[in-house]
Amino acid sequence: MPKFKALYFFLFLPFLCVFTAFNLDFKTDISTFFMVGDKAEEQGLANEIQSGTLSKRYILSIGSPKTIPNKQFIDALTHDFKRIEGVNDVWISNETQGIITSVSSIYRHYGTQLYSRDPQHDLPLIFTPENLQRRAEGLKMGLLSPQSGFIKKILKYDPLLLSLTGFKNLSKQFNHRFKQNQHYQSLILETKNSGTDFNHQLSVQEHIQAIFNQHKKNNNESLVLEMTGVPVFSVSIQKRMQNEITLISILSSIALTVLFFILFRSFKVLFWIASLLIAVICCALLMTQLIFGFVHGMTIAIGTTLVGICIDYPIHALVHGQAFSLKKRLSILKKIFPSLLLGAITTLIGYFALGLSGYPGFQQVAVYTSTGILVSLVLTRYLLPYLINGIELKSVQFKLATLWLIACQRWHKPLLILLILVSFGSLYLLDRLTWMQDLQELTPELNALKATDKKIRDRMISIEPGRFIMVKGISLEQVLQRSEQVYLQLDQLKQQHHLTDYFGLYPWLLSKQQQQLNSYLFHKAFTEETLKQWQSALKSQGLSVDRLGRLNYSQTDSLSLDHLLKTPLKRLLKHQIIQHKQQFFLMIWLGEHNTTVLEKLFLSNDEAHYFSQRDMLNNMAIKYQQRAQLMLLAGLSIIALLLIFRYKSLKKALITLAPACLSALIILGLWALQGVSISFLHLVGFLLVIAICVDYGIFFQENRGKNIHLTYQAMTASMLTSALTFGCLIMAETTTLKILAQVVTSGIILGFLFCPLIIRHKT
C-alpha cells in the first residue's frame, strides 16, 4: 500500500502540472494588482487607465535639439505607422486641418443649437445692427480667404455662421493646449487593444522602432524617437516582472535545493519534497485561477516565498522522523501534527488579514498562499511518510543553533535584559517613524520612464497632466448639464487669473437641454426687423441677399456624442468621457492654475471634483496604510486569542507571541532611527513576519518531540528556507519585492533567535 501511494502520486503529478499549465490565465498588469478605489470615480479612472482609450495611446516624439523634422519625413512615418497590425489610428497631436474639415461638415446643421452657452446674454449681442454688420464683414473676408471652401460648405445651411461662434477661439485654445516646439513633432498612436495587452503592445513598439529606424536610415536623418504612454509603462513593468519571476524562481529553487541537500544529503528525499512542493504550487495556482479567473504575476512573484513557508512542515516531519521506521514516523508525525496545524492556522490568519487589506493583488496572494499552506499540511501528514518510506534519514546538525541555544540558557538573564532594553528603546523611537507620503517613491525603477514622459509632454502640451475636474452623473445628459455649470465657475476663475484655460466638451457638444434652449431662444429672438438689418449688412459688403439673406434655419435634432464619436473628432473627445458601471464621468482638462483655489472651490461639490491623480494614489495609499495597520492589529489579536484558547493561559500565549512581536518592534525602531519612510508594504511585511514567527514560538513552546534540541534544529532548517526564499526577492528590481525581502527576512531571523531567549525550557 505505501508503495502504491507513492506510485499514484508520482503518476498523478505530471497530469496535475499539465492541467495547471493549460488552465492558467496569466496577467502582469501592475495596475490590476494595486489600483482600486472606493469612490466610483476612482474606480472609473482606474478602469480607464487599465483598458480605456487612455491605455491604448502612445505619444511619439520625433526630433532633436539641432534639427527640425521634415514634414515629408513625418508624413511618411505616419503613413507607415498606420499600417502596423493592431494600430487603429495615428495623427499629429496639434493637427487642426482635419478638425476644421469635420467642423464644417458636422456643425453646419447645428448652428442654432451650439452657438452659445448663455443665449440669454449672447443673443441680444448677436442681433445688434453693429454685430450683424461685423458678421457680414467677417463673412466677406472669409469668402475671400484660403478657407473660403469650407466656409461656403457651411453657408448653405448656416448663413450667419452661428456654428462657428463657439470655435472662434479654437485656434487660440489649440495654441494654449498644444505648445509649438518646432524641433519636435509629436504623434499620437492609438492601438486596437488595451495598453495592458503585453504581447500586442510589445509587438507594436518593436514595429514602431523598426519603421522609424528604416526611415531614418533611408533619409539620412539624425532625429530621435522617444515614446511614452500607458502601454510603454505597462510593457516595461511587465517585462521586468516576467524577468524577475524567472530569476527569483530559479534562484530560490537552486538555493533551496542546495540547502535541502546540505540538510538531508539525499537525492531521493529532495526528489519527493520537490514533487510535493510542485503539487502544492499547482493546487495553489488552480485555486487562485478558480476564484479570480486569472493569476497575477505579482502573486507568483510574492508567492514563490510560499515554498519557503510550505517546506517548513515537511522539514519538521523529516527532522523529527529521521532514522525511524514508517510506523514510528507516522506516530511521531501524529504527535507533532497539532503544533504544525496551529502554526499553519496562525499563518493563515496572517494571510487572511492581508487579503482583507483591500488591494486586489493581496487578496490573490492570500488565496494562493492559504491554499498552498493547507495542501502542504495535508500532504505532509498523509502522504510524505509513504513517499520517503525506506529512505534512511540523517539531518545535518546546525552547530551555531546549538551554541545559541546553550548561550541562551547560560546567559539568559543578561541577554534578556539586553533584549528588554533594546525593545524599550525601539518603542521610544517609534514616535520618530515617518510614513511615506508619495507613492511614487515605491517605484524608483520607473524614474527613467517618468522622466521621458515628462520631457515629451513638456514639449507638446500645456495641460497640467494628472490634474483635472471630474464631473459625474448617472447619465451623459446629466454630466453635460453639470459640466455647463462648472464652465461658468471656471470662466470666473479665468477672469480672476487663477486659471489660464480649460478644455471641456464645449464647443464640441452641449447638453440636449441647452441645445433645445438655444434653438428655442434663437427662433424667438429672430424678428423681421433683425432679418432686414442682416440683409442691409449683406448689401453693404456686396454679398448676395438672395443666397444669404433668407435665413431659413430648420429645426434639427440635437447633436449627440454618439454622432461625434463616429467622426474624426472622436480622437479629441473620446478619452474625456468615461462610463463605468452606472455612472458617467467627464474630465475637464486644465491649463496652469492655482491648485489651492480650485481645491477650495470644488471641495464641497458633490457633482464635480478637483482631481489630482497623484493625490488620488497617495490618498489611496494612506487609506490602505490605515487599513493595513488595522489588519495587522486584528491579525495579531486573533492569533493571541487563538493561543490563549489553545494554552488556556494568557501568560503562555503572550510568551509564545513575544518573539514575533519583538522582532517586528525592533525592526521598526531601527528604521525610525535611520529615518526610513515606511509604507503599507512594510506593514504587509510585518504581518507576514508575525504570521511566520508565531509558528516558531508555537513549535518551541510545545516541543512535542520532547527534544528541544531537535525541535530547534528543525526550526533552524525551517527558518533558513524561509529566509532564503524571501531573501531571494532582494534580487528583484521592483521596490515592492525588495521591501518585502528586507522586512520579512530580518523579521524571521530575529524571531527565530528570540525564541530560546524568551520561551524557557528545562534542559
Next chain:
Amino acid sequence: MNLIRLVLVFFFCIKASIGFAQESLEAVLQRMKPKQAIAITYHEKRSMGFFSEDKKSHGILYSTPSKILLKVQENPSKILMGIEKDQLYYYNLVDKQRYHTTTKADLPMMASIEVLKGLMSGNIQALKKKYLLNFKTTAQLWTIELTQKDDDIEDDLQALKVIMQGQILQTANSLIIIEGDGDRSEFRLRLQAQGKAVEQTIQKILTVLKDQP
C-alpha cells in the same frame, strides 16, 4: 499650267501656314515650365454665388524653376499667397491675418493649386489620374481643358474645371477656374519680367510670407 502652279502654290502656302500654326501639348507644357524666375501680371475677375457682384483684383504671379509659386494681390487690398514645396502660406497685410498649411490639406482650393503645379511642371501623368485632359487648337489659340473625374467629385458639387489658353506658339494668357459649386475665377495674364531681379523679389516676398526676420 499657270492655274496648276497657282493651285500648288496656294496648296503649299496653306500647308505651310498649317505647319507653322501646328501646336502640341508637349510644346505648350514645355513653354509653361519656367526656365528662370518669371513675373506675370494678372487681372482676375471672380464670380462667386455668395457675392452680388463680381470681384475684381489685379497683381503679379511669380514662379521659379524650383516650383515656388507666389500670388501678390495689389488691388483692392494687399494679400500675399505662396507655395513652396508642400507648404502653403497666406498673409493679408490689411488685417494682418496669417495662415499656414500644407498642400495636402483637405481644402477645396488645393485641387486647383495642384492642377496649376502639375501644368507648370509638365507632370501630365499625375494630372491624368484625377482629370480628363483635353487639348485643342484653332488657328490662333491653343486650349488645355482639365475636368475632374467623377470618382473625385463630392456629393452636390460639379466637376472642377481648369481651362488654360494662349496664342499659338505663345505662353498662356488666360486661365479660368470653375469650381464645383459654380464659382469662377478668370485670369488675364501677361509676362512682365524674368531673370535674377525677379528671383530676388521672390525671396523677399517669401521672407515676409513666412514671417521670417
